[in-house]
Amino acid sequence: MKSLCSVLLTFCTALSSLSGAAGFHVFGYEGRDVNVSCHYDEGYQGYEKYLCRNGCGDSDVLIMTGQTKKGRYSIYDDKKARKSTVTISDLRASDSGTYWCGVTRTGKDLYNEVKLEIRQDSCCDHVTEKESHDGGSVSFSCPYESENQNNLKYFCRGTQPSTCLQQALVTSDNEHNGQFTLTDDKEIRKFTVNISSLTQKDSGSYLCGVHRNNGFNVFAAIKLEVKEWCCVKSHNMSGIVGHAVTLQCPYLPKHKNNRKFLCKGDHHKNCRDVITSKSRFSMQDDVSSSLFSVTISGLEAGDAGTYWCVSDSQWGIGNYTKIQLSVVSDITVETNSTHPSTKHVKDVVLYVVVTVSAVSLIVIFALVIACKYKRHKVQGAEVNTYRSKPNTSEEAMGGVDIYENQEVVQYAKPMKSGQQNACSQYDNEGEDQPDYENITEDIYCNQSFHQGYNR
Template sequence: MTFRKSNCGCDIFRIFLVRFLFLQSKAKMGTLQNLLFTICIALRCVTSAVGVIHVTGYVGREVNVSCSYDEGYESYEKYLCKNDCGDSDVLVTTSESRKNKYRINDDKTARIFTTTISDLHSEDAGKYWCGVTRNGKDIYTEVELKLAQDSCCDTVTKIESYEGFSESIVCPYESRYQNNPKYICRGNRPSTCLQQALITSDNKQNGRFRLDDDKLLGTFTVNISSLTKNDSGSYLCGVKRNSELDVFSAVELKVKEWCCVKSIKIKGTVGQPLSLQCPYPPQHQDKGKFLCKGEQLNSCKDITNQSRFQLEGNGSFSSFSVVITKLEEADAGTYWCGSDSERRPGNYTKIQLSVGEMKTFK
């Protein structure tokens, strides 16, 4: 005969037995222990595995409750139940592996059966029991399910950058997690972040993304190269934990286009000198000036060390000039000049130089 779990009145009968012991002081202790065991069996007290399984899930998502069992019970029926585990409290069994929002799977090789609870709501939080059906008393393991909101976080770090540049996202974590896996994902839903991770500490390079973990500082840094406007949005830095929900910090990245760049088109002649004018903000009068060549500002090549290019300052007019002493056809292309080492919009000038042959008259 199989008994489900019911309210155990063993404590009441222990009180009774204490009084019985007082009255029957000469009775043997072994006899009393046997009596206590017999009474508890009659009251169908639960046989529970040592410890409580703690599980945490996200509201609106699903969670897995996994319970192990001893060798020899592979062919026995397993189930998940709540409350007193009467027949009406059983949520799903391996005999009927899917019921309502519950489904169960028994891995007999690993001796672990897992129940998946989907579409979680606040009322799903609480105490559950993993049960193994057998003759007499079933075997139970207590499960405590906690729920959290599927959103993050109270504090958001905001970062601004520009198209074509690289940007680093610094993610702090507590020292106790220095050996835990780290990762980053798009969006702000913790429940799906790991599955949709852009990069993890197990694979430190993935396309434009690179992850470096500084365990001494307690931060991991994700560098994104060749930024585009599509990289703008929310990111979550995640630290994986085994028995609890992962730990997250939130970042909002805004990638700006070069909307405010001053662009100048200039024509020059092979063999002739040419002067390029580079204005800069008045407050940058004492800052270093730069001139580089290339289609992208973040990857252009510095050419100020070439003898044909000479920078001449003019602080009174908040501009400096670049004199090319003798133009060559190879000088044609895109140049960038300015006074801001961070090269922010409005603080530099884009120059598109075309070079033609000198006209000859017959």
């Protein structure tokens, strides 16, 4: 019985020691790391330190200074500062709870109570949406509670509170950083962040953060969309060198008394007014139609480019017209206006003309051969009237001088009796005539040709 009372007394004393220790809170985010730092008194530098949970029995000890690292836990003892620090990595929701920083000593150990709270690493339930345009600026207002009036304020990009302070773009301690400016008005408990010279790359999520000495830092979520600097109208025009072209520029009725101008350049930021710098540019303003026009006379190749019709000197979004002007020569216009089908038709016509010409040449050549043959035949008949009839067919064909031209002999042989009969046969039948081996045969079968020639 005595031994049992002794054990109970020891257990009760340990619980009393644990529960009576001074405690503090630590906050962390899921998936991140957290440091649990515990101070100890002078004289305990050489003692063993550890971190435990629950009743801190042997199975509840998570890590000791002799181990340095154990699973997700690591420990470091800064004896000069008399502070032991345990780092818990890859935090989980189940890590929330009560811990004890212990110092091993003879008899009763020393303990400090630590309450660890874990949250998801995301923000927030409400998101403020903002829009702006390329080249413009935008401001965000971030209110805070009076208790945080003197605390650090900061602004970061992203949605993760755990890294926001480390990756802050601007803070209340460093109010200017490039395109970012932070202004803290403590009287109305609101700090304002301004972003200038916006580009579309600045689109995304941001966090306004307020540091707290105890507990989680306070955040407000913002989503920014930077749109392309757009225009009322945007269209293309084309002009011819040496001619005139007129650019039409509509404007808002409320700008009727504003100065209007035509600006040339790839971007409105670097364009220049051409109406005042070039005498070939003239402008007319039709207030009743809310339209001004600019006429460019004696168009030159160098006039090609991007123009901006502006009626708002502040270059407000949507208060201008963008015109892309191209300049071409007469030859270029004629060439460009030629439709591919037109070229195809020209090629077909050329082919037909060439083909017809070739056939005509062949027909003419055949007619020439036929005429020569007919002349030779007539001359041969005249000679035969002065001399006796030849005994052979070769003598009936005439003298040697008539056939000195071998080409005539080759292409203009007289028809044989069989061929004449064939001509008569086709004329009687009235059917389609077959193709002839020699075009002269076709010519001599044509009775109209003989009649015309004999005349």
